Amino acid sequence: MSFTHGQEGRGGMLRCVLTALAAMGLAAASLTDAGQDAAAQEGHPIVIANILDRSGGLNIYSLKQIQGVAMAVDEINKSGGLLGRPVEIRFYDSQSDNTLNAQYATNALLRDKADAIHGGITSSSREVMRPIVQRFGSLLFYNALYEGGVCDRRHVSTGMVPAQQLEALIPYVINEKGARKSYILAADYNYGHITAKWMKNIVEANGGEVVNIEFFPLDVTNFAPVLARIQEAAPDVVYSALVGGAHMGFYRQFESTVGKDNMLLASSTYGVGREQTELSPEEGRGIIIATSFVDGLDTPAAKSFVENFKAFSGEDDYVGEYGEYGYRGVMLWADAVRKAGDASPDAVIMALKSGEISFDGPGGLYSIDGKTNHTTMDIHIAVGNDKGSFDLLQSFSQQPPLDTQLVCDLHANPDDTTQYEPEVQ
Amino acid sequence: MFEVVAIYAYQILFSISIFILISLGLAVIFGMMKVINLAHGEFIMLGALFCAQLAGAGVPLFLSIPLAGLIVGLVGIVGERLVIRYLYGRVLDTLLATWGMSLLIVGAVTTFFGPQTASTPQDLGNISLGTFSISVYSLLMILLAFALLAALYLVWRMTRAGLIVRTTMQNAAMAQALGIDTDRVFMLTFGFGAALAGLTGAILVPLFGASPTMGAFYIAKAFVTVIAGGPLPLTGTLAASSLFGMIDGAVAYLTTSVLGEISVLFVAILLLRFLPKGVTRGLKGRV
Numbered sequence: 001m002s003f004t005h006g007q008e009g010r011g012g013m014l015r016c017v018l019t020a021l022a023a024m025g026l027a028a029a030s031l032t033d034a035g036q037d038a039a040a041q042e043g044h045p046i047v048i049a050n051i052l053d054r055s056g057g058l059n060i061y062s063l064k065q066i067q068g069v070a071m072a073v074d075e076i077n078k079s080g081g082l083l084g085r086p087v088e089i090r091f092y093d094s095q096s097d098n099t100l101n102a103q104y105a106t107n108a109l110l111r112d113k114a115d116a117i118h119g120g121i122t123s124s125s126r127e128v129m130r131p132i133v134q135r136f137g138s139l140l141f142y143n144a145l146y147e148g149g150v151c152d153r154r155h156v157s158t159g160m161v162p163a164q165q166l167e168a169l170i171p172y173v174i175n176e177k178g179a180r181k182s183y184i185l186a187a188d189y190n191y192g193h194i195t196a197k198w199m200k201n202i203v204e205a206n207g208g209e210v211v212n213i214e215f216f217p218l219d220v221t222n223f224a225p226v227l228a229r230i231q232e233a234a235p236d237v238v239y240s241a242l243v244g245g246a247h248m249g250f251y252r253q254f255e256s257t258v259g260k261d262n263m264l265l266a267s268s269t270y271g272v273g274r275e276q277t278e279l280s281p282e283e284g285r286g287i288i289i290a291t292s293f294v295d296g297l298d299t300p301a302a303k304s305f306v307e308n309f310k311a312f313s314g315e316d317d318y319v320g321e322y323g324e325y326g327y328r329g330v331m332l333w334a335d336a337v338r339k340a341g342d343a344s345p346d347a348v349i350m351a352l353k354s355g356e357i358s359f360d361g362p363g364g365l366y367s368i369d370g371k372t373n374h375t376t377m378d379i380h381i382a383v384g385n386d387k388g389s390f391d392l393l394q395s396f397s398q399q400p401p402l403d404t405q406l407v408c409d410l411h412a413n414p415d416d417t418t419q420y421e422p423e424v425q
Numbered sequence: 426m427f428e429v430v431a432i433y434a435y436q437i438l439f440s441i442s443i444f445i446l447i448s449l450g451l452a453v454i455f456g457m458m459k460v461i462n463l464a465h466g467e468f469i470m471l472g473a474l475f476c477a478q479l480a481g482a483g484v485p486l487f488l489s490i491p492l493a494g495l496i497v498g499l500v501g502i503v504g505e506r507l508v509i510r511y512l513y514g515r516v517l518d519t520l521l522a523t524w525g526m527s528l529l530i531v532g533a534v535t536t537f538f539g540p541q542t543a544s545t546p547q548d549l550g551n552i553s554l555g556t557f558s559i560s561v562y563s564l565l566m567i568l569l570a571f572a573l574l575a576a577l578y579l580v581w582r583m584t585r586a587g588l589i590v591r592t593t594m595q596n597a598a599m600a601q602a603l604g605i606d607t608d609r610v611f612m613l614t615f616g617f618g619a620a621l622a623g624l625t626g627a628i629l630v631p632l633f634g635a636s637p638t639m640g641a642f643y644i645a646k647a648f649v650t651v652i653a654g655g656p657l658p659l660t661g662t663l664a665a666s667s668l669f670g671m672i673d674g675a676v677a678y679l680t681t682s683v684l685g686e687i688s689v690l691f692v693a694i695l696l697l698r699f700l701p702k703g704v705t706r707g708l709k710g711r712v
Contacts, residue, residue, distance in 0.1 A: 054540060055540045055637070055638070057638060057639075063540065063541060096638075214682075215681070215683070216682055216683070217682075217683060219642050220682050221632075221633040221634070221642060222439075222440070222633070222677075222682070223682075224435075224436060224439050225436055225674070225677035225678040225681075225685065226681075226682065228432050228435075228557060228678055229678065231556055231557045232556060234556070245542040245634065245636045246633075246642065248634050249632055249634050252631065252634070253560065253563075256547070256549070256551060256560035256561075256562055256563075257558055257559065257560045258551075259551065278541070278542050278543065278544055278634070279544070280546030282546070
C-alpha cells in the first residue's frame with residue numbers, strides 16, 4: 001500500500017476531478033429510466049404521457065401532481081374510459097433536467113404515440129418541449145402557474161397567470177396591509193424575470209414603489225447577503241418568486257434574521273411546492289399568497305377531492321395546488337376529448353377553440369378560453385397558518401387570464417407560437 | 426459606522442465559515458489521504474438528512490448534529506472497508522469508485538427516505554445591530570466552523586494520534602515498518618473525514634435544508650477550495666476559504682449573489698493559473 005507523494009500530480013489531479021465532475025453530469029443523463037415499453041394493448045387505449053420531476057431539486061412541485069394525474073386517469077377509467085376506450089399514462093421522470101424533458105417528449109410522441117403530453121413544471125422545461133410538440137403536431141397540457149403570454153394552439157395552460165394571481169395578491173398587500181415599499185426576489189430564469197416585471201408593473205400601477213429586484217440561480221442556498229441588503233433598504237414587503245428546493249432556505253433564513261413580524265412576506269410561488277409542510281410553524285405563518293386551490297377551501301368539491309386524493313395516494317399530508325393542477329389538467333383534456341369525439345390532437349385542438357371546454361373541479365369552475373388556451377378560474381388570497389396550511393382571506397370569482405388575452409388571439413392567428421412578454425421596461 | 430463594519434464582517438465570516446465547513450472533510454480525505462472523493466457532497470447530504478430525521482424524531486438539535494456526524498462517519502468506514510481500501514494509491518480508480526458510491530447513496534436515500542426536501546427548525550432567534558438583525562444560529566455556525574478547524578489542527582499537530590496519521594499518510598511503508606497498523610489508520614482517517622462532512626451537513630441543515638441531490642451544490646466548491654489550498658490541507662483550506670469567503674461575502678453583499686459566485690470562480694481560476702500547486706506551496710512541516 002504505497003502512496004505517491006503529494007507534491008506530484010496536483011495539476012493532474014485537478015484535471016481528473018474536473019473531468020470527473022463533467023462526466024458525472026453526462027452520465028447522470030444517460031443513466032435514466034428509459035420509460036416503459038410501448039406494449040400496445042387490446043381495446044386501443046388512449047395514451048397520454050406525463051413528464052414531471054420525480055427527483056432532483058424541482059421535485060417539490062411534481063410529487064403530488066404525478067399522483068393527481070394518475071388519480072384523474074383512474075377516475076376516468078373507473079367510469080368507463082373516454083369514448084369507450086381506456087386511458088393509459090406513460091410516466092417519465094424528467095429529474096429536474098430540461099434536456100430530459102426534450103428526450104422524453106420525443107420518446108412519448110414518437111415511440112408511445114401519445115395523444116397528449118401533460119407535464120413540465122418550469123417555464124424553461126415547457127419551452128424545451130413546445131417546439132417538439134409542434135414538430136410532431138401534438139398537444140401539451142402545461143399544468144403549472146407561470147408568467148403568461150404563451151400563444152400556441154398546441155399548448156394549454158391550466159394554471160394561474162400573473163393577471164389572475166398578482167392582480168389579486170399585490171393590490172391586497174398594498175390596500176389591505178398598507179405595504180407600498182416593495183423588494184422583489186425571483187428565480188433566475190424566464191419565469192422569475194417575467195414575473196418580476198409583472199410584479200413591478202402591478203406594484204407601481206397600485207401606487208406602490210419597488211426599491212430593488214434581485215434574481216437567484218436555482219442552486220443558491222445562502223441568502224445572508226440579500227437579507228442584509230433587504231434590511232438596509234427597509235421595505236414594507238418582500239415579494240418572493242423563488243423556485244425549488246434550494247430556495248426554500250430563504251424562508252427559514254428570513255424568519256431567523258428579519259422575521260415576518262417586522263416585515264411582510266408575500267409570494268407567487270410559496271405553497272405550490274408545499275413548502276409550508278417542510279417549514280416550522282413560525283417560518284410558514286404569515287406568508288401571504290394568491291392561489292386557485294388550497295386544501296382548506298370550504299366547498300364540498302374541495303373537501304371530497306382532498307379526501308379522495310389521500311385515499312388514492314395513500315399519503316395523509318397536505319395536497320396543495322400542484323397536485324390539484326395535475327387532476328384538473330387531465331379532466332379538462334378529457335372534456336375536450338369528449339366534446340371532440342376523438343382523442344387525436346388536432347380534433348382536441350378544434351374542440352378547445354370553441355371556448356366551451358370546462359371542468360367543475362375542486363377549486364370551482366375552470367373553463368378554457370378558446371382564443372388563448374388559458375384557463376379562467378377562482379382566485380383566493382390566503383395566509384400561512386401555524387398548522388402547516390393556509391387560512392383564506394378573500395376570494396375573487398372567475399378571473400380571466402387578461403394579460404394573455406391582451407396579446408394573444410388564436411382565432412385570428414391559429415399558427416402563432418410566440419410567447420409574448422409584458423411591455424414594461 | 427459600527428453597524429456597517431459589523432455587517433461586512435458578518436457577511437464575510439459567514440461566507441468563510443461555509444467554505445471551511447464544506448471543505449473540512451475533503452481536506453482530510455482528498456488533501457491528506459489523496460483519495461478523490463466524489464461522494465463528499467453525498468456525505469454532507471447524509472449528515473443533513475440524518476440530522477433532520479433525528480431532530481424530527483424528537484432528539485434535541487444540538488445532540489442530533491454530532492450524532493448525525495457520527496453516523497456518517499460509520500457510513501464512511503463501511504465504504505472504506507468495502508471499496509476504498511483496495512484502491513489506495515490508484516487515483517483514477519478511487520475516483521470512479523467514489524462516484525459510484527455517490528450515485529448509490531443518492532439512489533438509496535431517494536428510495537428509502539423519499540425525494541422531497543427535509544429540514545428541521547432552530548429557535549435561537551436573532552440579535553439586532555441597529556438597522557440589521559442577524560440570526561443567532563448563523564453566528565453559532567461561524568464559531569463552529571472555526572472551532573472545528575482549530576480542533577482539527579490541534580489534533581493533527583499536538584496529539585500522538587495525529588502524528589501517527591500524518592506519518593502514515595506521508596510514508597505508509599515506513600510507518601508499517603515502525604509497527605503502525607496502517608490499514609486501521611487509513612480506515613479511521615477515512616471515517617473521520619466522512620464524519621466531518623456529515624457534521625457539516627448537520628450544521629447547515631436548519632438554514633439550508635436537505636434533499637437527496639443537494640451534494641451537487643457543494644462538491645465543486647469543496648474541491649476548488651482544497652485544491653487551491655495546496656499541499657498543506659488544513660492551513661491551505663483555511664487560507665483558500667478565507668480568500669474565497671472574503672470575496673464571496675463582500676461581492677455578494679455589495680452586488681448580487683450571482684456576481685459573488687462568479688468572482689469566486691474567477692479568482693480560483695487565476696489562482697490555479699499562477700499558483701497551480703496551491704497557496705501553501707513551499708510551506709513545510711505543517712498541516
